[in-house]
Amino acid sequence: MAEITFSQKNPAYPLMCASFRAMHTKVELLAVGVDDEKGRDLMQRAEAEVRRLERLLSCHDDASPLSALNSLAWEQSVEAEDELYMVLELCETFRRATYGYFDVTAMCSETDGVMSLAGGYSLDAKHHSVRFCRKGVKIDLGGFAKGYALDCIKRMSQQEGITQGVINFGNSSIAALGHHPYGEWWPIGIEHRMVKSALAQEVRLADSAMSISGRSEAGEYHIIDPHTGSRVAGEELILIEGRSALVCEVLSTALYAAPRAKRADIMSQYDGYRASEIVCRRDGTTECRVVGATVVEK
Amino acid sequence: MNRKEFLADCGKKGLAGVALSLFPWLESCSEKAQQEVKGEKARIGMIGTGSRGLYHIKNLLRMPNVEMVALCDDYRPHLENAAQYYPNAKLYDDYRKLLEDKSVDGVIVTTPLYLHGRITMDALRAGKRVFCEKSMAFTLDEALDVYNCRKEMNGVLLIGQQRLFDPKYARAMQMIHEGKIGKVVGVRNYWYRNNDWRREVPSPELERRINWRLYSEYSRGLMTELACHHLQNGSWAMGMLPEKVMGSGSLLHWNKDGRDVYDAVSAIFTYPNGVNMTFESIISNKHFGMGEQILGTEGTIDLVTCMRYTDEPAPKGSGMHQLVAQIENGVMSNSVFAGTSWAAETSSLAPGIPIMDNVTISTGESTVGAEADGSIEIMEAFVHAVITGKQPEKVLEESYYATQFALLADKAMHENAILTLDEKYRVPYEPMK
Incomplete structure (x- = not known):
């Protein structure tokens, strides 16, 4: 159940702040100018939607359609329900459009680089079915689901008439509706990796989204290079800003896995999206390079 | 020695930051306490030289201020095993004879359980400082008798509950006392x-x-x-x-x-x-x-x-609450919370x-016996107590x-x-x- 609080302290801008846990993290929503009844209704539906997506897209839940597909699609073609099929189509499109660096089958990559050409599964549009190309393929939508869910909640909120707000998925994927009541954007600070609570980089969100990828907060290198099958041990953070939270999420994963030289090539296919490499040094300074641009020191 | 010195001393032993007030018996493990007895010898006799006795011997061999003066076991092969490590030690097959030996200051009792109480009390009454393996005694009554005997003789007695001397347990227990869980x-x-x-x-x-x-x-x-x-x-x-x-x-x-x-x-x-x-x-x-x-x-x-x-766990800094506070107060400033995924x-x-x-x-x-489980520390504490005659508190x-x-x-x-x-x-x- 979502925790919801309302604030009327500033009569000009009543607020709702709500949170719930899903997809192994915390989902938070801040909405400006929303009343109690509408706010609660929205949160109830938002939570239900995220949980529905979690059931649909999780590879850790044995009862999910994705788990069924993972266990059967090597032996036979498996028909996928419409939304799951569409998600897999999207993932395949992103794979092709990131030189194979976004790959939901990366967890089971072979080390010879063969799979980057072919991907781990083939789709049959006529029958909406999926078949794995090799034994041992497993689809993990972990790098996709949060961005997808975030765009869904954003749409839902807009349909409710919310024009100003922020939706935060575990601090790494954030979408903004409109702008801060006292400014032209929502100022989101990226925390310095080496100095707690210190600002590494400010992001200005206005009807846009951002996603950050890198070594996890616990220090784990969890992103796999689909071309080698090994974990990427980059120390920099990859920040993507742009309109869709989903595209930001996909690109931040792909760029983190991709070698530096490939990153600008990938980004050249995505108009309106900006990628930055952020290096947090031990002395508390930060180096931020916009991919395809010159270095900015702080 | 004040607490600050203790903490500094304990640093070398993985006990840095452990509060002495919580675990006073650990004081004797500190470098400082070990310095106090530097150059002095604890003259020890071991009663029971089976597998657990040998385990302690292997730790004691590394302690320069231990002199094993006597060994006792009524099972000859065990006694001979132990004697290989201490060729100069006097050998006994009756523990009472070892207790009569004036060259023995401290006794380590590593016998079967049913003998713990009797031998410990006899040793305390003979004026020896005693380390006895756990459990302390064979019956409820006997455990009380041992406790009272130590008190009556104002002697030194440590029981082999080595976790009480294990730095990782001390650290964990302190965290629990501080409310960390x-x-x-x-x-x-x-x-x-x-x-x-x-x-x-x-x-x-x-x-x-x-x-x-x-x-x-x-x-x-x-x-x-x-x-x-x-x-x-x-x-x-x-x-x-x-x-x-x-x-x-x-x-x-x-x-x-x-x-x-x-x-x-x-x-x-x-x-x-x-x-x-x-x-x-x-x-x-x-x-x-x-x-x-x-x-x-x-x-x-x-x-x-x-x-x-x-x-x-709370996600770091709850940036959303910072944003709420800004809007409530009619201002806009940076709210630092974004980063790589926060996972529950x-x-x-x-x-x-x-x-x-x-x-x-x-x-x-x-x-x-296990490695690095407090067994060395408890034995160091015993050696310290044999030399100083001080009973570690509370343990x-x-x-x-x-x-x-x-x-x-x-x-x-x-x-x-x-x-x-x-x-x-x-x-x-x-x-x-």
Whole structure:
């Protein structure tokens, strides 16, 4: 159940702040100018939607359609329900459009680089079915689901008439509706990796989204290079800003896995999206390079 | 020595940051305390030179201020084994003779359980400073007699509850006292092995002497040999003693070789605040190994793996609340919270947070002794006490109650009853807070 609080302290801008846990993290929503009844209704539906997506897209839940597909699609073609099929189509499109660096089958990559050409599964549009190309393929939508869910909640909120707000998925994927009541954007600070609570980089969100990828907060290198099958041990953070939270999420994963030289090539296919490499040094300074641009020191 | 010096001294031993007020007995492990006795010798005699005695000998050999002057065992092969390490030590086959030896200041008692109480009391009365393996005694009455004897003689007595001297346990317990896992709501202990717990017997008539652990004439089985090591965890974490004890034991699998102590036991110890501590041991399945876990409302500490798990971790800085405060106050400024994914650690697969670095973890499989489990520290503390004559504070009471509750649980199993510790067995207990 979502925790919801309302604030009327500033009569000009009543607020709702709500949170719930899903997809192994915390989902938070801040909405400006929303009343109690509408706010609660929205949160109830938002939570239900995220949980529905979690059931649909999780590879850790044995009862999910994705788990069924993972266990059967090597032996036979498996028909996928419409939304799951569409998600897999999207993932395949992103794979092709990131030189194979976004790959939901990366967890089971072979080390010879063969799979980057072919991907781990083939789709049959006529029958909406999926078949794995090799034994041992497993689809993990972990790098996709949060961005997808975030765009869904954003749409839902807009349909409710919310024009100003922020939706935060575990601090790494954030979408903004409109702008801060006292400014032209929502100022989101990226925390310095080496100095707690210190600002590494400010992001200005206005009807846009951002996603950050890198070594996890616990220090784990969890992103796999689909071309080698090994974990990427980059120390920099990859920040993507742009309109869709989903595209930001996909690109931040792909760029983190991709070698530096490939990153600008990938980004050249995505108009309106900006990628930055952020290096947090031990002395508390930060180096931020916009991919395809010159270095900015702080 | 003040507390600051102590903390500085303890740094070298992994005890840095451990509050002396919580664990006063650790003072004798500090570098400073060890310096106090530098150049002096503790003249020690060991009674019982079987596997556990040899385990201690291997640690003692590394301590420059130990002089092993006498060894005693009535089983010649064990005595000769030990004598190889100390060719100059006098050899005895009767412990009373060793106690008469004026060159012995301190005695280490590593005999079968049924002899612990008698030998310890005889040694204290002979003016020796004593380290006795756990459990402290064979019966509830005898444990009280030993406790009172130490008091009457104003002697030195340490019991081999080495976890009380293990830096990782001290660190974890301090975190619990500081509220790092919230309110303690449960204590789980278990020790699983899959072996018959037998030692090789060269000749059939030696069966009961060598495999004394398996016979109720000499041992209380799993409760006194294994549980006793875990039973101080609840009182150490919560600063109180169990109110009632229940349990069940059976001879489940190793029941064809004539033994008569249980090979499977489960016991529940209920504290005055309603918290239960459990102990379970089975020696015909080892999958889960050994575990000692303190469960709190906000987290869990696994004492064996030295890890802390958070139940409901807050995401860092809650940036959304910063944004709320800005709008409430009519301002806009940066709100720093974004970063790589924050993951909830509620699942059992959560990685946890190490309590301290470079920890050696014991699996509990060895039937002789583990590495880096506080055994060296407790022996250093004993050597210090032999030289100085100072009884380390509070630790005897922890050991005393660990023995009493191990024996009481065994009694509860045999009587199929829920038992409380009789008032006559209560000794002054000052909770560590």
